[in-house]
Structure formats: structure tokens, C-alpha cells
């Protein structure tokens with residue numbers, strides 16, 4: 001099977017330009033004859049569907065929600081990066097590239113990351129042209145803020161609702177193409193397998209979630225833009241429906257899975273409050289621009305936060321990482337919070353939380369307002385009040401969300417936060433053209449493994465999803481489809497469609513026929529606990545081995561004791577969920593296997609055996625500077641392929657934020 | 659904040675499918691913590707139903723953080739329940755007390771047919787966007803983002819309108835089932851931005867015409883939509899829509 005990253009030759013800065021100038025093209029008449037199936041219409045899928053339809057391809061797009069506008073991308077809060085250097089603070093394409101490779105702990109591909117940084121500026125232009133209402137300064141120009149792991153302000157945002165505004169932009173472009181007849185949109189449909197003919201992806205089997213019917217859809221190429229799989233941990237910041245099924249089915253059909261164990265644990269989330277908890281809520285990283293993180297200096301301190309004097313507080317990020325302070329990357333901030341809580345300094349009733357405190361910011365912004373408005377004789381309370389208004393404008397929706405969930409007022413008491421599963425850097429392995437190891441099968445957005453290495457920097461997922469969809473795939477897909485213009489539409493009566501459909505059907509029947517005693521939810525919870533305890537923020541060989549055994553046992557139990565009410569041919573959310581959890585269980589095993597195989601600590605992958613005496617991660621470049629690409633062989637049986645990572649433009653170094 | 663537990667009676671709309679007549683069914687849930695979200699309370703009911711070999715209540719939800727617009731329950735006669743500016747998924751059980759009866763129904767509107775239980779079909783909202791809720795700019799055609807400065811307050815107002823999550827609570831709350839608040843939010847966003855200018859007239863005419871085709875009712879300025887909107891979309895947007903519409907109708911060349 002092909003395993004070639006297809007990175008173009010030549011100088012880093014020119015690779016993409018050269019590629020675009022020489023890539024094969026498909027002429028407009030032929031485009032009309034070529035059909036593309038797109039699974040997923042979040043940022044990656046909607047932008048790809050709109051752009052490809054504009055070019056003239058015939059597109060069929062699928063999502064499981066009732067509208068493309070509800071994809072999980074809608075929930076992204078903080079912002080999107082772009083190397084515009086509007087702030088004149090020394091930003092450049094190279095610096096964004098460098099920050100991303102370093103942030104990813106030197107486990108991503110130089111050429112891909114450079115291209116990402118290169119097209120980032122075009123994304124902002126495109127979005128503004130679509131009417132995305134980014135935040136602006138009084139002069140009418142676009143405003144920026146900082147995110148973790150960088151020392152420039154390159155993040156564009158729309159209050160705490162950036163993902164919503166970007167997705168609505170892509171959604172409107174998509175709906176415009178639907179109206180023009182260039183895209184056929186299938187909502188409340190779930191893709192349940194890829195159909196391959198002679199080794200090439202030729203379509204999908206999808207289930208109409210309202211009627212339960214299985215449908216066959218042909219495409220000259222298939223794009224999977226199905227998002228991340230953080231819900232394998234049960235509790236995460238992802239939406240309830242996020243799942244791995246689309247890419248997992250492709251994986252079992254031959255697509256290699258890249259770095260499955262690279263998971264991002266986000267440092268600032270609202271802590272778990274009880275057993276009934278169904279999901280965790282993120283408090284955007286942008287809050288670390290203005291909030292300071294601390295715990296009491298005294299172990300087990302039970303005083304209220306406001307009663308703890310300044311010199312009895314430990315601002316541990318500022319203490320440990322003076323150069324980046326509260327803006328260290330996510331993996332570093334999460335581990336530091338865990339370290340403090342494990343050592344007995346945690347706060348709140350569970351003691352598994354730290355404070356995120358805005359007191360200083362209220363005062364700082366208040367003083368700026370006083371200066372701007374030329375006010376005199378202002379009381380301290382008034383200053384703080386003015387400062388609170390500024391903070392409200394920046395993060396109002398996040399503060400409201402916090403108050404609704406916890407019942408506490410974050411303008412008065414510091415937020416309590418704790419790390420939670422947030423993003424999966426791993427995903428289907430793709431080459432420079434975003435093609436998987438199955439010909440004609442592409443993977444975009446969070447679903448692929450590319451660009452973020454072992455740790456993603458904040459505000460870079462939105463950038464990557466839109467880069468893939470708006471600016472990369474429209475070029476790279478032509479290189480493949482140019483050779484497909486002679487392939488006529490394959491009728492879905494073809495035996496490959498029939499065979500795949502019958503496999504999908506028998507799996508659904510099998511699930512329904514278990515007729516055991518335990519709910520899907522209960523299995524999902526148990527899987528999540530194994531994953532969080534043994535393959536979460538810190539991992540070790542012993543725990544990972546146990547996890548693998550436990551997951552295998554859970555899988556047996558699932559397939560013999562699951563209970564699904566209702567029937568197949570109706571709207572049946574329990575059945576939908578059962579299929580997804582079945583895939584999560586298999587994925588969980590591979591994640592543990594991958595984590596066990598990688599005998600180093602890098603980015604979000606922290607193996608307790610590999611750390612410095614101060615508790616910093618210890619990477620092993622000599623033995624692990626590669627992408628793990630796993631090939632599915634059989635149930636519980638995978639073969640590891642390695643894509644060596646070559647750094648020609650960046651000098652790799654220990655990653656320090658001190 | 660004091661936490662407490664409660665026992666509740668639920669009366670929930672059950673309807674097998676589009677053609678089924680449907681009706682309210684009574685349930686009981688016990689030991690519900692005041693810290694739970696409303697949907698976590700429904701999760702508990704559903705787990706119990708599965709255990710008893712009964713079909714769980716079907717309801718729409720996804721993000722559970724008030725942004726995707728999927729959740730949609732009519733709770734004790736109010737769209738998204740008792741809290742102001744709050745989606746169903748963000749409503750917490752602190753809003754209720756021991757012994758309460760809670761009545762839960764789907765959105766009701768001719769343009770939102772029930773699919774099952776509490777789930778309705780809101781695809782009419784997508785079709786309204788298809789009629790003109792966009793700026794016609796193909797990928798790659800854009801000029802530099804800072805070429806056209808936009809007054810901060812206009813940008814802020816456009817953003818406030820764009821914050822609509824497309825949940826449909828405005829329609830459910832309106833005695834006429836009008837979709838004016840939803841449609842006006844999109845019209846306003848694009849009318850306030852210079853980029854939206856070229857298609858201003860056709861946009862409002864086409865979107866309003868599609869809204870009528872979908873059989874949403876007409877707006878008689880009741881204001882229930884604004885009161886129940888979880889994103890506090892303002893009635894000023896409806897006024898702006900009316901101005902845009904009048905202007906477009908008067909000056910339209912066709």
C-alpha cells in the first residue's frame with residue numbers, strides 16, 4: 001500500500017507555490033461530470049463543499065445534525081490565528097510556522113505547517129468578505145489578541161464565539177451552493193462505511209437517521225471531514241454527537257491511523273461536579289490573556305479565595321515559566337495544574353481545581369478607561385466597575401456560561417477550573433495532498449492527523465480546518481481527479497456497494513440482537529474512565545497494558561450484554577449511539593497501544609517514565625522522531641509504519657517556555 | 659451556593675413519528691441534584707426508561723453549551739424554560755424545587771413538523787438562508803481584510819445580530835409562529851456590513867418570500883420572540899428588516 005507523504009521538492013517557502021503552478025487541472029466541462037462525496041459539514045467540510053462546488057464539481061454533503069450550522073465547529077470560542085502582522089509586532093509566516101512546529105513538540109511535518117501558515121492570511125480575507133463580524137478597534141480595523149505558546153498578537157476573534165461566526169460564514173457559502181444546485185445536502189444522515197472499488201474510494205453507505213434506511217452514494221472521490229474523537233474519553237469539551245465512526249470505518253478499510261494517542265487536554269475547563277455529568281465546558285484559552293492562575297501556597301487551605309492574601313498565593317505558571325507565564329501552551333499548563341492538585345494544593349469542594357482570577361485585569365482595564373475618558377477623582381470601586389465592563393465586552397458570553405453552570409458569579413469570585421479532554425491531534429494519516437492511504441479518500445480538519453504534531457496551539461484548529469477546505473483541497477483534489485475524467489458514474493447497483501451495504505446492515509442487526517441488560521451510556525462511561533485514568537494526562541507502561549486488557553474485556557461484554565430499545569427502521573438515537581460507542585471501544589485500544597509504543601514524552605503525550613527531575617517532558621528525538629501510522633490488520637491487531645520527520649528549516653531543540 | 663436534591667413529576671410529549679397523534683405522558687424522577695443541567699435530568703429519565711425496557715424520550719441536543727441551537731424544548735409553556743436568555747441545555751435544575759411538575763413539549767409551528775417526541779424538523783430555516791442569507795463571494799476572490807474599515811459600533815451590531823443560533827425559539831414563542839426575528843437577524847447582520855451592500859435588495863425580498871412560502875405566520879409586533887430568545891436578539895432587527903423591505907420594494911427595478 002502507498003505510504004508516501006508526497007512532499008514536493010524545493011525550498012520550504014516555494015513548495016506550495018510550485019505545487020500549485022504544476023498540479024494537474026481539470027477543465028470546467030469535466031468538473032461538471034465529477035462527483036465528490038463530503039462527509040461532515042463543519043468548518044473543514046462546509047468550506048470544502050462550498051469551494052469545490054464553486055469550481056464546478058458536483059458535490060453531495062452529509063452531516064448527522066439537522067443542519068450544517070450545528071457542527072461542533074460552532075462551539076469554538078477564542079479565535080483563529082493568521083500571520084497578518086496587523087499589530088506590527090514582529091509576526092510573519094515563518095514565525096507562525098515556527099511557533100506551530102515548536103508548539104507541536106517537533107512532531108509535525110514542516111512542509112504542511114509552512115503551507116498552513118502561508119494560507120492563513122487568505123482565510124481572514126475570505127471570512128471578512130463573507131460578512132464574518134470579527135472584533136474591531138475604534139478605527140474600524142480588525143482587532144487581535146494572544147493565545148498560548150506565542151509572543152505576538154495574531155488571533156482574530158468574534159467575542160467568545162469565533163467558531164460560530166466562522167461556521168456561519170462557511171455555512172452560508174455552502175447554502176448558496178445548495179440553492180444553485182451544485183451541492184446536494186443530506187442532513188440527519190450518518191456515513192457508516194466507505195465503498196472501495198479496485199482499491200479506490202468510490203462512495204459511501206449512509207443511514208438516514210429519521211427512517212433508519214441505508215443509502216448508497218457514489219463519488220469519484222470521498223472527503224472525510226468528520227471532526228475529532230475526544231469523546232472516546234466520555235467526558236470532554238466536545239459536543240455530544242462527536243464521534244470517530246467515519247474515520248474508523250475508513251481505517252478498517254485500509255486508511256492508516258496517524259498518532260492516535262496524541263490528545264489535547266485543555267487546561268481551563270469547568271471542573272466535574274458529579275456522577276451525572278454528561279460533558280465538560282471549556283473556558284476559552286483567551287481568558288489566560290487576562291486571567292491569572294493560582295492556588296494557595298498552603299496545602300489543603302480551606303479559606304475563601306478572597307480571604308487569601310496576595311503573598312499566600314502561588315501563581316505557579318508565572319513562577320515556573322516566567323517568559324510565557326499564564327500563556328504557556330496547553331499541555332504545559334494542564335500538567336502544571338494536575339501537579340498542584342495531586343500535591344494537595346487544589347481548591348473547591350473536590351480539591352481538583354485551581355483559580356483563574358481576573359481581579360488584576362479589572363483594575364488594569366479600569367485604569368485604562370479612566371485614562372481614555374479623562375475622568376478624575378475616581379474611586380477604586382468605580383475603576384473596577386469600568387474594568388468589569390471591558391472584560392464583559394471581551395468575554396461576556398464565557399462569564400455568563402460559567403455563572404449558569406456553577407451558580408457562582410465570576411465577576412465576584414475567581415473561576416475554578418481544571419483540565420479536560422478537548423482536541424485530538426491524531427487522526428487519519430494523510431499525505432501533503434490530504435489523501436489517506438486509500439486512493440481517492442481524503443481527510444480534512446480535526447479528523448486528520450496533520451499539522452499540530454503532539455500538541456496543538458490555541459486558535460490553530462479553526463485555521464487548519466478552513467485552510468484545508470478553502471485553500472488546499474481545491475488544488476490537490478484536481479491532481480487526482482484529472483486522471484478520473486474517463487471514469488463514468490458507477491451505478492450503485494455495483495456489487496461493491498451491495499456487499500458493503502450488507503456488511504453495514506448485518507452489524508446493525510447484530511447490535512440490535514444482543515438484547516442484553518446494559519445501556520450504551522453505561523459502556524461509554526466505563527470506557528471513558530479507563531481512558532482518562534490510564535491514557536489521559538499522564539500515562540505509564542503498566543497502566544496502558546492494564547487498559548488494553550480492560551478494554552478488550554469491555555468489548556466482549558458490550559457485544560454480549562448491550563441493550564438497545566426500539567427498532568431499526570425508525571428514528572432511534574440509542575442505536576446511533578451504540579454504533580459510535582462500539583467504534584470508540586476499538587479506537588481506545590489502539591490509542592493505548594500507540595501510547596505504550598511511544599517511549600518518550602512529547603506534547604500532550606506524557607509518559608511518567610520519561611520526565612526530568614523538575615517534571616518537564618523528555619522527548620526522545622533519536623528514537624521517536626516519526627509519525628506513527630497504524631495499519632489495521634485484524635481485530636486487536638495492527639501493524640506500525642513510521643513516517644520519519646525531517647527538519648531542514650528548523651533547528652530542533654528542547655521545548656522551553658521558561 | 660446551596661445544593662439540594664429533588665423529586666419531580668414530568669409530563670412529556672410522546673409522539674412516535676410524524677403521522678402519530680401524540681400525547682403527554684407522566685413520569686417521575688427522583689434525587690435530582692440542583693447542580694444538574696436540565697438535559698442531564700432527561701438523561702437520567704432515559705437511562706431509567708432503558709432499564710425498564712421502554713423507549714427513551716427522543717430530544718435534539720449536541721453542544722450542550724448554548725451555541726449550536728440544536729436543543730429545543732418548550733418547558734412549562736416557555737421556549738427553553740424559565741431562565742432568561744438561556745437555552746434548554748444551559749438551564750440548570752436550580753430553577754426548580756422539590757415536588758414540581760414540569761411539562762415538556764416540542765416547538766409547535768406549522769413550519770416545524772414533529773419528527774419524534776420532542777424533535778422537530780427545522781429545515782425551513784436552512785431554506786430561508788438558501789434564499790439569500792449570504793454574500794456571493796467565491797473562495798479566493800477576497801481583498802485584504804483591512805481594506806475596508808468598518809465602524810466599530812456597526813461591526814458590534816452586526817455581531818450582535820449574527821449571534822442568533824437558529825434554534826427556533828422565537829417561532830415557538832410567537833402566537834403567530836412568525837420567523838421574523840430569525841430572518842431579521844440575518845438581514846441585519848448583512849445590511850450593517852459594507853460587504854452585504856450589493857445584494858441588499860434581492861436578499862431581503864427573497865428571504866421574506868421564502869419565509870412566507872414555508873408558512874411561517876406574520877409578525878404583529880407582540881415581542882414574545884425577543885422575550886424568549888436565548889441570544890437576546892433585539893426587536894430592532896425586525897424594524898430594520900421592515901425598513902430594508904420597504905426600501906427594496908419601492909426601488910426594486912423588476
Ligand SMILES: Cc1cc2nc3c(=O)[nH]c(=O)nc-3n(C[C@H](O)[C@H](O)[C@H](O)COP(=O)(O)OP(=O)(O)OC[C@H]3O[C@@H](n4cnc5c(N)ncnc54)[C@H](O)[C@@H]3O)c2cc1C
Nearest residue numbers: 040041042043044064073078079191227445446459461462
Ligand atoms: C469548546 C471548544 C472550543 C474550541 N475553541 C477553539 C478556538 O477558539 N480556536 C480553534 O482554533 N479551535 C477551537 N476548537 C477546536 C475546533 O473547534 C475544532 O477542532 C474544529 O472546529 C473542528 O472542525 P471540523 O470541521 O474538523 O469538525 P466538526 O466541526 O466537528 O464537524 C464534523 C462534521 O462531521 C459530521 N460527521 C461526523 N461523523 C459523521 C458521519 N459518520 N456521517 C455524517 N456526518 C458526520 C458532523 O455532522 C459535522 O458536520 C475548540 C473546540 C472545542 C471543543
Ligand code: SF4
Nearest residue numbers: 822823825826828887
Ligand atoms: S432569533 Fe433567537 S430565538 Fe430565534 S432562532 Fe435566533 S437565537 Fe433562536
Ligand code: FES
Nearest residue numbers: 720722727729747
Ligand atoms: S445543545 Fe447546543 S445550544 Fe443547546
